Amino acid sequence: MSPFEEQKAALREEAFARRAKIPAADRADAANIVATLFFDGVPLEPGQVVAAYWPIRDEIDCKPILTRLMDSGQQVCLPVVTGDGAPLELRLWQPGQPLYPSGFGTLAPSETAPRAVPDVVIIPLLAFDRLGTRLGYGKGYYDRTLEVMDAKPLIVGIAFAAQELEYIPREPHDMPLDILVTETGVQRFEAV
Numbered sequence: 001m002s003p004f005e006e007q008k009a010a011l012r013e014e015a016f017a018r019r020a021k022i023p024a025a026d027r028a029d030a031a032n033i034v035a036t037l038f039f040d041g042v043p044l045e046p047g048q049v050v051a052a053y054w055p056i057r058d059e060i061d062c063k064p065i066l067t068r069l070m071d072s073g074q075q076v077c078l079p080v081v082t083g084d085g086a087p088l089e090l091r092l093w094q095p096g097q098p099l100y101p102s103g104f105g106t107l108a109p110s111e112t113a114p115r116a117v118p119d120v121v122i123i124p125l126l127a128f129d130r131l132g133t134r135l136g137y138g139k140g141y142y143d144r145t146l147e148v149m150d151a152k153p154l155i156v157g158i159a160f161a162a163q164e165l166e167y168i169p170r171e172p173h174d175m176p177l178d179i180l181v182t183e184t185g186v187q188r189f190e191a192v
Helices: 003-020 024-041 063-071 141-147
Strands: 049-051 075-080 089-092 120-123 154-158 179-182 185-188
Touching: 024 063, 024 154, 024 179, 024 185, 063 075, 120 141
Parallel strands: 049 075, 049 120, 120 154, 154 179
Antiparallel strands: 075 089, 179 185
């Protein structure tokens, strides 16, 4: 393991510990506040495709955002891991269609769901810093997915404010956030 990988591994441990310390009683309130701030602060146009995710572990619950997107008629797609080293497959979630286990404890539309290219990507994260650098779980699925898209979507992170770290090193393949939404507000980042 390179020194860079060791540094990120240590940051992941710290990030997991920080997120785990967030009291259960505060989590639902934070998720609802984040949903309100998301719709107030993230520019969405009718007809745009929004990629979201089904939350796992102790991630902030993005289901209030998913519900409101679906209720408003916005097109929503969810990611599916198709193999190690492969980009995510983004499948449209049609209203009324069930979701199925798709690995890693998450849910996604069926294999027959249409594929989509998102205009906006709501991206999960373990931690973030003041520059908009995102620390993920370390498998690189989102970086690979964003890299193969013809046009760069708006990248929006949602998280608990407690997930902020002072500094996260960024490699050339690491895609920074455009916008971050926490229960304390909305941050926009300039390209660094």
